[in-house]
Amino acid sequence: MAEAEERRAISPTVVHETIRKEGEEELSRSTSALGWSGLAAGLSMGFSLVAEGLLRQHLPDVSWRPLISKFGYSVGFLIVVLGRQQLFTENTLTPILPLLHNWSLGKLGQVARLWITVLLTNLLGALLFAWVVGNTEAFDAATRASFAEIGRAAAEPPFWTILVRGVFAGWLIALMVWLLPAAETARVSIIVILTFLVGLGEFSHIIAGSVEVLYLVTTGALSFGKYLVDYMVPTLLGNILGGVTLVAALNHAQVVAGDRKGRQAG
Template identity: 30%
Template structure:
């Protein structure tokens, strides 16, 4: 009897350790260092719930900080192009720097931090207007931060003349690329970033996440793909240096924005979500079709699996 009691206590202790405060698994059920697709999805739900519940002020300032930090990627890539103008493999070495800074620092970055809430809408745990609110605030913050960073770089001597010239070529290259080519390049970039979101929730340690971030964003640069916030930095810098008109935003930045968004939502919606769609969350209240489309409802969605006797928190407006 005593042994059974200890075994029961050990089981309860392990279950408590293996779950975060949100109820998301902190370790795999079958294999502790490997999550199943359903467990990854639960972790993504918990992360998305945190994102969509963030206040406006926190979103805008975190987004602004991320936009300003993306300048690090611009600087790194421009320096690389200065020293290795004809070698993409070497010139892109420092491109992931800003993304590593942002993602590991948990700043709000459009695509990386705005894709997880899509799963809340797909599972009818948050409304479409609430999703658009997060997207809009984060995007505005990112663009403002990128604009300020670009202005400083364009009007000071932080960069050498050769590096400034190399940086101005980024947006010029985008303008020379056909609109639909930019869109599809950005679509694949959005798909890659969504992969970072999914695989990041599958990783259990910072080193694995660091390598994941570096490899994916290095690939984006080497493959000549486009990310919407680095593209914003490129565009602002080009405008501040050359005095170009605002038409560059439609000709280059807009297809990047659309491509990243479509590519990311496609992966989250039609690939990752589809493989766990058959696993409902009965403890969470789903929104009605009317609430899904017209309300501002969304909130706590996860209840720890071991606390089935407790009611889940209501979805708050």
């Protein structure tokens, strides 16, 4: 019996409660602590562009190149998640569960404070990183050309395509957060697999993708207004829809339904 209990998968209720408690802790953090952590995350996400660009530049231009180069996309997420830095798309799940568990205007205000602080500092970090790699000699011309190609691929699709791709990205990143409490020794594998899928599918991520597109802005290849209206807005909306609606709300609903059924049975 003891061995069977050890092998038993962690229940959705336990996962839900683990993330909810983590969300409560995040909501109680000061604005300055959230801001510094968010800035660090925005800077760290720049290494997704760097790693992918370096791999792309050193691989031959053949059909299978993205299957290797897109593993670089996971690097920034590994740094952010394992380093416990604040990333906006993780927060479409973590603080939302406390809000769904105990709905109130006060709790909603806490979530809004966290979202605004983390989003703005993430984007500031992304902008700073993009400016440095685009306006210094840190990387050679061939690597910077790879960065520009990655940025153009992110920015070129039309508004609605970016929005739908943003839904998938928000969905997958929130699912990653949902899976991590039960992952134990598989945390790195889960982060790499799901973020590799985001990169390979060219799903639009508000921070990783902003580094890519802001690289074009800081090098004069794209206007800031174009980035704001054509990339940031649809990506942000899509990420929120994917994370909040498809993961936070649905997984909260299944746990609540299970609790009600258990109480009725009791």
